Amino acid sequence: MVQGRISAFQLSILMFQLILSSSVLLMPSISTALSGKDMWMTPILSSALGFFTIWMVLKIHEISPNGSFLELLETTCGRWVGKCFSLAFILFQIHIVAITIRDYGEFIVTNFFLKTPVQVIIGAMLLLCAWVVKSGIEVMARTGQIFIPVITLCTLVICILLIPELDPTEILPIFERGAAPIAKGTVVVAGWFCQLSLILFILPLVKDVKEVRKWGYLAVTGIMLMMLIANLTAFLLMGESTAFFNYPLLTASRYIAYAEFFEHVEAVVMMVWVLGEFFKISFYYYAICKGLEETCRVSKPEALVLPVCVLLFTSTFWLAKDFQTVGDFIAVSGTLYILAGNLIFPLCIFFVARMKLRFKMNQT
Amino acid sequence: MNAIAFDHDQTISPHIEKSRVQMEALLKDCSDAAYLECKLGGQVKGIFCYFNGLTNEERLNEIRFEMSDWDIGNAEKWLESVEQEVTSFSCTRMESFTDMMDQMTLGNSILLVDGFDFGFVFSLSDWRKRAIEDPVAESVIRGPREGFTESLDDNMAMLRRRIRKSSLKMKGMVIGDFTKTRIVIGYIEELAAPELIKEIEERLSAIKVDGILESGNIEEYIEDEPYSPFPQMISTERPDTVAAGLLEGRAVIFTDNTPFALVAPISLFSLLQSPEDYYQRFLISTFIRWLRYLFFLVALLVPSAYVALLTYHQEMIPSALLLSIAKSRESIPFPALVEAFIMETMFEALREAGVRLPKQVGAAVSIVGALVIGQAATSAGLVSSPMVMVVAITGIASFLLPHYSIGISIRLLRFPIMLMAGVLGLLGLLLGVIGIVIHLSGLRSFGVPYLSPIAPMMVGEWKDVVMRPPGWVSRQRPKFTRSGGGFRKGARRKNIGTASNKE
Known part of the structure; x- marks a missing residue:
């Protein structure tokens, strides 16, 4: 891991992709299942949680020694308890990214490479991620600056090409079943937004932390807009049956056919998915390496990259016997699990640390 | 054994015969070395020594005849006359054989005179060169048709003709234990970042090799990432490409005996641009x-x-x-x-x-x-x-x-x-x-x-990547220059069309 530093703008680009990469394809189906015709509102409502996450992360960053969350854990909870908490937090992130990696592999295998073993697909991706993690956060950010505009553009182009097929009356009537279904969907989407707290690991590497607030809020806005576009496109095209497809945008892209030549653009969807997941996995991967480096005081962080790669690879398959189990987990308790780990845990630590600080100040 | 002993014995003997023996021992088996005896002022014996084909022999003979006519009494007087009368060519004193040998390999002629414990070096280097021709590997439809040649001096002259300012600096150095190849770093003082020049000099002076035959030899040693498949310097034989690079605050590295000059630093996008784009x-x-x-x-x-x-x-x-x-x-x-x-x-x-x-x-x-x-x-x-x-x-x-x-x-x-x-x-x-x-x-x-200005993003420089903007639009210099992206001089284009319409 080469130690480099990135700008707030570069961080915001990575944040943007961190959330969007898996959500654009998966979310329309899940939010339709939960919120029905009002699914398009869920990204707007849950983006509030995204803004809150950014705010919280920056607050934590302010009171952290050296700006590092893991060091804050050690100063608030004592050295060893703090280290245990750090390891637990990192393990939690490993679990989340293992789900993401599995998700990526299953998508490719079920839709494009039916006969290729999923281990090959995942292994190839992880090796590439290991490379970028080894090259450092700066290189990752630059790679992001090249690819993320391409990903966004491709997603938008797919949505634009589908415009003739869309039926705006699908979303009517609004509030058909009241607020409860909307709230359910919002919580699930919030499970994506709260993953932004991962930047706790990266913030010490940002050159201009003061700018993070502005760019972070812009990133959340951008994520919200892209989610809205993806949700609306899928729902206006397929209506409530969106819920029956695992990857509604992939199904939607099959509707694109122009001039009897420009058709079957699923490859573009695959490109969007693979590139997006590449950034999501590498971001998590880097954060995990960075976390381990700080917790265990590793003097040569490069040495961590390959072991973590193996760990991620194996934990992808330890995770569950088959993808169905993963799906059930996500649908039932996954959201709460993610929210607890990414939002409630840092928030608790933040309050404890604040109280401790205030207590100390009162004493002196 | 004898020859080795002479290598250390560098002092020049005042006895011409002894010096000649020393000289011949040093140049033993160098069949291209030539000796030319002469009588200075008709009395004092002297020997010219040079390598065939590197020295202008015609001029040498003229000098030889001129010298034989001089009326010289003693050594001091003769020395004076050399310093005063000899203005038609440059002549310097050399104290040791090694220095003189270095001068000889550069094509200069040396002169040993009886009664002097030092020699003279006449700058008479002159050898056959290829004429300036069309650059073969980089042809353009519109643009200058001259390309660099194998002669370092000609190449520098071609560049100097394009940038007529004293702030165009050409720093020289010599690399290669055997080839003693002349290397020149060229840059414009006001534009190139001093750190860049320092870095290039440091990397160049770290090279310790037997020989440099082409700029590719150097490139390999000073690249940032030698294992990359991508070139990290532009090698070009076009003087206008080099001049354009220098005007953007880059530096050029000339190598003697090759028409290819290296321009650095570059990005991927400069490799995708041709000088012709701007013409x-x-x-x-x-x-x-x-x-x-x-x-x-x-x-x-x-x-x-x-x-x-x-x-x-x-x-x-x-x-x-x-x-x-x-x-x-x-x-x-x-x-x-x-x-x-x-x-x-x-x-x-x-x-x-x-x-x-x-x-x-x-x-x-x-x-x-x-x-x-x-x-x-x-x-x-x-x-x-x-x-x-x-x-x-x-x-x-x-x-x-x-x-x-x-x-x-x-x-x-x-x-x-x-x-x-x-x-x-x-x-x-x-x-x-x-x-x-x-x-x-x-x-x-x-x-x-390498991917700048796309990643890291420098929006101000995108103009020159996504399109080729007209000259008066791209007034900002690249970020890595001394001024850190300062503005090029020059007012916007005058409204020529409207002005003439009014008349």
């Missing part, structure tokens, strides 16, 4: 730049995309096209990947052969090659005609890039990507591309990120 109308140049970017991708990806589509994603090819491809592939015994590999390797072999073959046979080979690769192979059912087309397109595309060095990197990278596309289809292709971009993102050329 043509900006709309046309912009169009050509886009064409180049497109064909950059074509050269890299089209064979792999073809392999991936044919092997894994047939459903993505429109049915009519798929049918015609299938028809032509009906009798082909190889899978698409093998076919692509055979054809691409064949093309590379033909290209290399075309470079090496003497001109007289070249035409014959290209005709045979075209027949072998195209017509015969297709009709024999060994390769399909769509594959021939793909190979031809990529071949042409890689030559569309204005710098040979980037074209060849792309052609090399095509093979691993093709292999990945053959193994994992479009996913493999994509992973390959991601890999290349990771590598490029980490690459630097003398500290300047």
